[in-house]
Amino acid sequence: xxxxxxxxxxxxxxxxxxxxxxxxxxxxxxxxxxxxxxxxxxxxxxxxxxxxxxxxxxxxxxxxxxxxxxxxxxxxxxxxxxxxxxxxxxxxxxxxxxxxxxxxxxxxxxxx
Amino acid sequence: xxxxxxxxxxxxxxxxxxxxxxxxxxxxxxxxxxxxxxxxxxxxxxxxxxxxxxxxxxxxxxxxxxxxxxxxxxxxxxxxxxxxxxxxxxxxxxxxxxxxxxxxxxxxxxxxxxx
Numbered sequence: 001x002x003x004x005x006x007x008x009x010x011x012x013x014x015x016x017x018x019x020x021x022x023x024x025x026x027x028x029x030x031x032x033x034x035x036x037x038x039x040x041x042x043x044x045x046x047x048x049x050x051x052x053x054x055x056x057x058x059x060x061x062x063x064x065x066x067x068x069x070x071x072x073x074x075x076x077x078x079x080x081x082x083x084x085x086x087x088x089x090x091x092x093x094x095x096x097x098x099x100x101x102x103x104x105x106x107x108x109x110x111x112x
Numbered sequence: 113x114x115x116x117x118x119x120x121x122x123x124x125x126x127x128x129x130x131x132x133x134x135x136x137x138x139x140x141x142x143x144x145x146x147x148x149x150x151x152x153x154x155x156x157x158x159x160x161x162x163x164x165x166x167x168x169x170x171x172x173x174x175x176x177x178x179x180x181x182x183x184x185x186x187x188x189x190x191x192x193x194x195x196x197x198x199x200x201x202x203x204x205x206x207x208x209x210x211x212x213x214x215x216x217x218x219x220x221x222x223x224x225x226x227x
Contacts, residue, residue, distance in 0.1 A: 008152065034215075043202055043218035044155070088155065100216070102155035 002027040004091050006103035013110055019076040021106050023089030026070070030091040030101075033065055033072045038086045038105065047087075048074065079110045114138055116219035118203050124225045125193065133188040133222050135203030143209050144186040145216065146178060149200040161186060162209050193226045200224070 003026045013019040021035075032051050036044035050056045050063040050072070062075040072091075076083055086107045092100035116137045125131050137144060146158040160168035161180040175197075177189040186203055200223050204216040 004154070043221050045218070046215050049215065090155075100157065104152060104154040 002030075002091075002101050004089055004101050004103035006087075006089050006106045008104060009107040009109075011106055011108050013079050013108065015079055015081060015110055015112050017079055019079045019083065019108055019110070021074040021076075021087050021089075021108065023072045023074075023103055024070055025072070025089075025091045025101070027091065027093075027101070028067075028070065029093055030070075032092045033063070034090040034092075034100070035061075035063060035072075035074045036088040036090065036102075038088060040085070044088055076108075081110050081112060084108060084110045116203060116205055116217050118201075118219035118222050120222060121220060122223045122225075124227065125190070126227050127193060127195070129193075130189070130191040132190065133201055133203075133224075135186040135188075135219055137184055137186075137203075137205040137217070137219075139205055139207075139217060141205035141207050141217070142183050143206045144180060144183070145204040145206075146186065146188055147202040147204060147218075149202055149221070155202070159188075160209070167209070190224075193224075195226050198224055198226045 005024045034049045035047045037047050038044040048063045050065045056063045060077045064073045086105040088105045089103040090100050119134045143162045145160050148156045157170050158172045159178045164180045175192050179187040200221045202221045203219040206216045
């Protein structure tokens with residue numbers, strides 16, 4: 001059974017601090033990794049995707065991938081109250097998005 | 113209308129009812145998906161269509177019946193559902209099925225309650 005594991009949280013972080021969200025995956029064949037943000041009552045929206053080992057930065061967000069450890073993380077710098085949401089990690093094989101597997105999500109709360 | 117739209121947004125039905133969920137994407141994408149999202153569970157992929165052909169049925173019970181008349185429209189026909197089928201049903205689309213760059217765009221979802 002291919003799985004993507006996330007700590008359900010809630011993760012509480014003070015405003016302005018760095019929020020660190022973690023994800024592990026079981027399928028070594030996974031090639032592409034996605035972080036989606038889902039506000040309460042809304043649908044998921046893609047924040048970042050990463051394919052290569054190392055870091056990928058986009059504004060306040062940094063995705064980190066370590067394929068040897070089967071570990072993906074998302075760092076949010078200068079956390080804002082608007083970052084409070086559930087963050088879904090997903091993994092897929094390179095050849096077909098139909099095999100995308102989602103984690104159950106980590107609920108992040110930014111406290112003022 | 114832009115993006116991915118879904119109707120209805122909320123649906124309450126009895127176990128003997130028959131209803132349909134509708135999804136429409138205005139993005140010119142070729143692949144469409146149905147997902148089920150239950151509380152505290154991972155998003156579950158149900159069906160995948162590519163160029164209106166079904167490419168994935170993730171062991172979904174036959175009381176859920178998908179239909180994809182063209183690349184822009186996707187339906188989920190529901191009949192004799194169970195209370196445990198109550199969930200948020202999300203439709204998504206992507207340009208292609210290529211996983212590497214297969215960003216999926218999600219619709220707002222239909223909140224289904226089965227009594």
